Amino acid sequence: MKRDVVIGIEVHCELKTNTKMFSGAPVGFAQEPNTCVNEIDLGHPGTLPALNKEAVKLSIMACFITGCRIDYLMRFDRKNYYYSDLPKGFQITQQFYPLGKDGSISIIVDDQEITIGIERIHMEEDTAKQFHMEDKTLIDYNRAGTPLIEIVSKPDMRSAKQAKAYVETLRNMLLYANVSDVKMEEGSLRCDVNISLKEKGSDTFGTKVEIKNLNSIANIEKAIDAEIIRQNELLDNNEPIIQQTRRYDEATKTTIAMRDKEAALDYRYFPEPNIFPTMITDALYQEAIASIPLMPDKKRQMLIEDYQLKEVDADILINNKALLDYFDDVIVHTSSATLLCNWLISEVLSLEAVHDYNKHIPAEDFGRFINLLKDNKINSKQAKVVFTHMLEKKKPDDIIKELNMVVIEDDNLLHLWILQAIDNHPQSVVDYKNGKDRAVGFLVGQVMKLSKGQANPAKTNQLVKEELNKR
Amino acid sequence: MDANKSIERLHQIQQQTNACITIFEKPVQHKKEGKLSNWSVAIKDNFVMKDVLTTAGSTILSNYIGVYDATVLTKLADEGVSYVAKTALDELGMGGSGLTCFTGPTKNPLDLKRQAGGSSSGSAAVMAANAVDLALGSDTGDSVRKPASYCGVVGVKPTYGRISRYGVIPYASSLDHVGYFTHNVMDSVKALEVMAGFDLKDPTTLIQQLPAISNVITGDLKGKKIAIFKNVIDHIDKVETKQLFEQVIDACKQQGALVSEVVMDEKLLKTMLPTYYILANCEATANHANLVGINFGLAQDGEDIYDIMKKSRTHGFNEMIRRRFVIGSFGLKDENQEELYVKAQKIRRLLVDQLSKALADVDVLIAPASSDVAPLLESDDADRLSNKHLISENHMVLGNFSGFPSMTIPMGNINSLPIGLNINAKAMDEQTMFDVALGLEKVINYKKVKGEV
Numbered sequence: 001m002k003r004d005v006v007i008g009i010e011v012h013c014e015l016k017t018n019t020k021m022f023s024g025a026p027v028g029f030a031q032e033p034n035t036c037v038n039e040i041d042l043g044h045p046g047t048l049p050a051l052n053k054e055a056v057k058l059s060i061m062a063c064f065i066t067g068c069r070i071d072y073l074m075r076f077d078r079k080n081y082y083y084s085d086l087p088k089g090f091q092i093t094q095q096f097y098p099l100g101k102d103g104s105i106s107i108i109v110d111d112q113e114i115t116i117g118i119e120r121i122h123m124e125e126d127t128a129k130q131f132h133m134e135d136k137t138l139i140d141y142n143r144a145g146t147p148l149i150e151i152v153s154k155p156d157m158r159s160a161k162q163a164k165a166y167v168e169t170l171r172n173m174l175l176y177a178n179v180s181d182v183k184m185e186e187g188s189l190r191c192d193v194n195i196s197l198k199e200k201g202s203d204t205f206g207t208k209v210e211i212k213n214l215n216s217i218a219n220i221e222k223a224i225d226a227e228i229i230r231q232n233e234l235l236d237n238n239e240p241i242i243q244q245t246r247r248y249d250e251a252t253k254t255t256i257a258m259r260d261k262e263a264a265l266d267y268r269y270f271p272e273p274n275i276f277p278t279m280i281t282d283a284l285y286q287e288a289i290a291s292i293p294l295m296p297d298k299k300r301q302m303l304i305e306d307y308q309l310k311e312v313d314a315d316i317l318i319n320n321k322a323l324l325d326y327f328d329d330v331i332v333h334t335s336s337a338t339l340l341c342n343w344l345i346s347e348v349l350s351l352e353a354v355h356d357y358n359k360h361i362p363a364e365d366f367g368r369f370i371n372l373l374k375d376n377k378i379n380s381k382q383a384k385v386v387f388t389h390m391l392e393k394k395k396p397d398d399i400i401k402e403l404n405m406v407v408i409e410d411d412n413l414l415h416l417w418i419l420q421a422i423d424n425h426p427q428s429v430v431d432y433k434n435g436k437d438r439a440v441g442f443l444v445g446q447v448m449k450l451s452k453g454q455a456n457p458a459k460t461n462q463l464v465k466e467e468l469n470k471r
Numbered sequence: 472m473d474a475n476k477s478i479e480r481l482h483q484i485q486q487q488t489n490a491c492i493t494i495f496e497k498p499v500q501h502k503k504e505g506k507l508s509n510w511s512v513a514i515k516d517n518f519v520m521k522d523v524l525t526t527a528g529s530t531i532l533s534n535y536i537g538v539y540d541a542t543v544l545t546k547l548a549d550e551g552v553s554y555v556a557k558t559a560l561d562e563l564g565m566g567g568s569g570l571t572c573f574t575g576p577t578k579n580p581l582d583l584k585r586q587a588g589g590s591s592s593g594s595a596a597v598m599a600a601n602a603v604d605l606a607l608g609s610d611t612g613d614s615v616r617k618p619a620s621y622c623g624v625v626g627v628k629p630t631y632g633r634i635s636r637y638g639v640i641p642y643a644s645s646l647d648h649v650g651y652f653t654h655n656v657m658d659s660v661k662a663l664e665v666m667a668g669f670d671l672k673d674p675t676t677l678i679q680q681l682p683a684i685s686n687v688i689t690g691d692l693k694g695k696k697i698a699i700f701k702n703v704i705d706h707i708d709k710v711e712t713k714q715l716f717e718q719v720i721d722a723c724k725q726q727g728a729l730v731s732e733v734v735m736d737e738k739l740l741k742t743m744l745p746t747y748y749i750l751a752n753c754e755a756t757a758n759h760a761n762l763v764g765i766n767f768g769l770a771q772d773g774e775d776i777y778d779i780m781k782k783s784r785t786h787g788f789n790e791m792i793r794r795r796f797v798i799g800s801f802g803l804k805d806e807n808q809e810e811l812y813v814k815a816q817k818i819r820r821l822l823v824d825q826l827s828k829a830l831a832d833v834d835v836l837i838a839p840a841s842s843d844v845a846p847l848l849e850s851d852d853a854d855r856l857s858n859k860h861l862i863s864e865n866h867m868v869l870g871n872f873s874g875f876p877s878m879t880i881p882m883g884n885i886n887s888l889p890i891g892l893n894i895n896a897k898a899m900d901e902q903t904m905f906d907v908a909l910g911l912e913k914v915i916n917y918k919k920v921k922g923e924v
Contacts, residue, residue, distance in 0.1 A: 039539050043761040045527065045640040046519040046541060048673050078757050080803070084776045089760020137776065139766075268803035270812060273645035273754055276675060 003197040003235065005228055006205060007157035008119075009166060013149050013180045014126065014188040015058045020145035021125040022049030022092060027147070029186055033140040041145040043087030048274050051076075053284070055147035058179045059099050059123050060280065060288040062149055065177050065295060066118045066170075068100030072280045076123075076272040081265075084137065085127040087144060095269040098122035099149075105173065106297075107165040116166050117154030124148050143187075149179075155194070155205075160224035167191055167217055172296045175321055184216050191220060196241070197231045206231075207241040211248060211255055223248035227255045299324070307337035316345055323349055326357040326366075333367020336374045343370065347387060361390050369396040376407050379457050381448070409456045411463070414447065417455065418467050421446035432468045440464050472604055474498035474553035477511035480602040481556050484924045488578045490587070490596035491556045492516045493524050498553035505551025506665055512547060513597045513606040516557040517564055517640040520544055527640040528560040528572040528590075531762045531787025534769050541638020542670045543607070543649055550665045555603060558593025562792055564609055564642040565755065566590050567617060568846075571789060576848060579621060580922040582888060585845040588618030590642075591650070595622040598652040600922055605662050606652040611642040612747055613840075613867035615650030616879040620891025621845035623881045623920055625653045625908075629663055630899050631874025632677040635670035643754035646747075646871040656880065656909045660685045663901065677899065684902045690909030693727035697907065698829060700838035701732045702740055706863040707842040712890060715883040716839050719892060722914035733829040733836060737862075740825075742818050744865045747872075749802050749815040756799030762787065823873040830875070830897050835907045838866060840879045840891035867893055876901045880908055881917040889920060 017027055023040035040047040056074065063070050077095040100121035106113050126146035131138040151170065157163045171182045171189060182189040191214045196206040211227060214220050226248065231241055246255040294302065296318050303314040317324040323344055330340055348357060361369075369390065373383050382405050389399040399405075408414065421443050422429060431439040443464045447455050481494045491513075498511065514520065517527040519537040526532045540548075548554075559572040569577035569592025577592035579585040580600040587596040591608030595618030598606050608615040610628040619626025627650055634649035641647050649666070653659040667681040699720065707713055724730055764770030764783030771786050773779035785793070802811040829836055842863040870877030875898050882892035892911065896904035 042766055044519075044538060044767060045525070045532065045535070045761065046517075046636075046638040048637050048675075050672060050674050080757050080760060082760060082763065082777070082780055084765055087761060087766060089763065090757050141766075266805045268757075268800065268805070268808075270753065270757070270803055270808070273643075274675060 002200055003232060004200055004202070005158050006155045006196045006198060007159075007163050007224065008155035008194045009153045009157070009163060010192040010194070011151040011153075011167065011170060012126075012190040012192075013062070013151060013174055013182065015055050015147040015149060016178060016180050017052055017054045017058065017147050019052055019054075021052050021055050021123070021147035023047075023145055024050075025145065028142060029188070031142055033138075033142060036142040037144065041087065041141055043089070049092060049272070051275060051278065052147055055123065056280065057284060057288045057291075058147075059121065059149050060285060061177050061292050062151070062174060062179050063100030063103065063121050064289055064292060065173050066100070066103040066105055066121065066151070068103030068118055068121050070100055070280070070285075071097050072285075073097070074099065074123075074278045074280060076275045077269045078272050080268045083127075084139060085130050085144075087128065087141065091125060091127070092272050092275070093124035094122035096271070105166070105169060107162065107169045109159075109162050109165045114162060116156045116162075119152040119154050121149050121151050124150060155196075160221045160228070163193065163224055164217055164221040167220055171217075172318075172321075176294070176296050176299070177292050187215075190214075193220060193224060195224060195227050195231070197228070197235060206235075207243050209241065209243065209255075210245045212245055212258065213247050219248055219250065222253060223255055226253055230255060307331070307341070309337060309341050313341050313345060316349070317341070320349065322357065326363065329358060329363035330366045330370070333364050334370040334374070336370055339374055340366075340370050343387075351391075365390060365395055372396055372400070376409065376456050376458065378405055379407055379453070379455070381453050381457075382407075406454055407456045408451055408454045409459055414451075414455060414460055414463050415467075417447045417450045418443065418460070418464055420450060422467065429468060429471055433471075440468070443468075472509070472511050474500065474511040474555055477553070477555045477603055480600065481513075481597060484580055484597070484600045484602060487583055487924045488580050488587075488596050488600065489559060489575050490577050490580075490593040490600070491558050492526055492528070492572070492574055492593070493557040495555055498555055499548075500551065500553040501548040502551045505549065506661065507547065507605075508551030510552045510604040511555050512552045513556045513558050513594055513603045514544065514554060515560050515591050515594050515606070515608045517560060517609055518544060518557075518607055519638040519640065520554075520557070523557065525557070525640070526573065527564065528562045528574070529762075529788060529792070530573045531764065531768050531783065532640075533573055535767055539638065542635035542672060543666050544638065546666055546668070547605075552605070556597065558591075558597060558606065560592060560594075561590035561614075562789055563640070563755070563759065564590040564611060564614060564647075565751075565792060565795060567612065567614070569593070569596075569618070570848065571791060573789075578848065579845050580924050581623065581920050582845065583923050585847055585888070586621065586850075588621035588845060590614040591618050591652070594652055595619060595624065595626070598622060598624040598654065600924060601654075604654070604658065608650045608652060609639055609642070610648045610650035610871065611646045611751060612865075612871060615652065616840055616867050616870075616877060616891070616893060619652055619879040620840035620881075620893075621889070622652075623884075623889030623891075623917070625656060625659050625878065625880050626891070627651055627653070627659045627663065627878040628870055628876065629667065629901055630677065630876045632673075632675050633663070633681065633876075633899075633901070634666045635668070635673040635676050637670055637672040641755075641758045643751040644758060645754060646751060648871065648874075656690075656905060656912045657685065659878070659908075660688070660905050679899060682902060684905055688902065688906040688909055690906060690913055691726075692723055692907065692910035692914070695723075695728045695835070695907055695910065696731070696833040697723055697728050698731050698733045698833040698836045700829070700836050700866065701734045702737060703838035703863055703866050706861075707839060709843050709885075711885040712839050712842055715885070715890065716892070719837075719882060719911065719915060723911070726910065726914060728910075731833065733833075735825045735829060739818070739821055740866070741861050743822065743868055743872075744861055746815045746818045746822070747865070747868050748798065749811050750819060752795045752799035753802045753812050753815075754799070756796045756803070759796070819872045822869060826869045826873050826875065826895070827897075830895070834896065834903050836895040838893050839863075839882065840867065840893040844885050844888035844890050870895060874898060876904045878904060878908060880912055880915070882915060883917065884920055887920050889917075
């Protein structure tokens, strides 16, 4: 490619708080419209903002994990514009003194580690949601005043792939830090992408185009690729790039102009007089830092080194935060991480529509279950039955009792069954002598049948081998 | 006083004074017992009251019913007051004449040809007519203290943050104070003791508690350090005003007060009004951007959302208000902000430094609240930018720039019309302000004017 691509991304991230940024009204997604509001969110006369401490704490955490320098003196400003989604007629934001500055995060693209700079992180409030109908506009103020941070990257990305990795990595970090739900489909994480092209090696940036309202990571990549093609074609034909806002159209897989950039739009920012400059106390800062869990990269390392999980398994857990959280909850009740991990990935993960695993099977019960399996109190065949029953909210020990499950480990009894199995299938001895190891498995299966599934498979396996070797 | 009598009296004066926007059918009292259980109280109509019409004196809110109670209304109600009326004000509190309320001009009960002053015009007027014990106002420039001067009552603006502003429809947030009127100094102390206090809903309120003042102050002027605001006196031509002030000073000296003079930077003082206009209008233009007729207030039909907003605002505000919004927006524009808004902020700081310096070694700073008695209804403000006017009529705005406590008490009468004395103290030192005010009230021994209604 003859031109360099320059990409910067603004991420709007809704914070995971109980109440709004400046009011005590509850934060809620998909609630009955206009029920999570009070007079402050609706911009009624005489109301005043009161800053949400929890939102500040989460914002500090976001700054910390992205390595941003924190401005301990919080200051807020008014961004003035008239629109029906903005009940006060201004948005309270941090224009002049953002909470965080000059951070960076590492992303991995094609096994290469790349550092992407973070220009700033600032706190602000969300707007109301509008539904434009044919003859009217409906407004849902539930979202109005929801705490937000805006994370502005430096123009450090050079391809759609890098942009995608940046958003993915950032999203996972925010999720792990418990700062946000980061659900793009619900709008709790929203991305605006700025793209420009410049001649290879040139220091002069080209005209910037902004793509707004990208609602999935896949679309970020597709939109950027489409936009790069569009801009290259324009430049090839000596046509100018217009500074404007565009959106991605999934049907045509192209970007479509929404409006020319309001170069003249002046938001008349000025300091919010109703919120005094406020110092972040050392106690709040320490509390915020202390509540940051391990970030995904460190957590992965821990799974592999401390719990001896396979890399591929660790990756599955890392990318399924809910399952990983469940792993963390269960592991305190059992010592077999590998067994637990296998069960989580092969059985628990495939449970559909389960988000809160703890609710379905309490961690303590699952830990007990893994321990029973590990200690051969049940065998793997019985375990599947127990697991199914556990989903019906039964305790593993009760299930075992109810179904009279025992594991037979008695050498004599096992030996009897082994002899019986060999008598019934003499050919298997011949096979074994001829080097066909699967004869062992076959005989173990026969013993399981004879024992009605109660034999200890590991022990049976060992005894079968011993018996065959004697012959 | 008896709240039913209060309502009767309000009806009696309403036609001639136009002081109220709403007179309640019957008194609203939430608690029978309390520190102020026999007080009847009028409320400036920019205090939001639940289920009650709250207009802020503007057409755009002329149909607005409050959906919550202002914090200060709850505090007073908890101590047993009876609310009897909501009073007229200059539209959105932006004005000093009491002439610009959407319900028409407020007239001074002491002389119906004259203004009651503004913006808390109706509250001052009902006090002058002896219709209530306490009237709430708001003070952004001198909107309580000036009308108090014109109506012969006590007007108080405590320290910024002393009383919660939650539920008070703003003018300019960094200058707005809840203020109030009473008939005497001791009442004003008792009222503040109830209204003061930190409010979670207004994080700009002070965490420091107001000390118990009413049982501490004696009004003894002996040894009190009283400074005369010399620049103000120098700009007053009216002989009677000067004489009244000199009488006060003489009496203070007789009582053993230590009287001195303070001269501030004259050039800087002349910037008070322009600085005030820039800051107040810049904040006001944003503060009132919620008044668009979309989810409350009086809406006009329009083709789209912008058209509805535009028409509602054009119809909903008088021309003077719209002009102020334009000035405010102009001052905040990117290309003007440094030269206007930011510069005004810097000058505000310099003015506050002057006031702090003036108060550093004294207890209070005093001056006539105005150069003259209440103006006639038709008097224009053509000379507003004259040298004389700039300082003598605007000095009380220093109390808003600084947030320092400031109050007005009656100083005497000129041709049977009252004029006030302004008293300023250090931040959070209401106690000293009230103590001196109590002493001055004794030595002045003001004789109330019998009004026309």
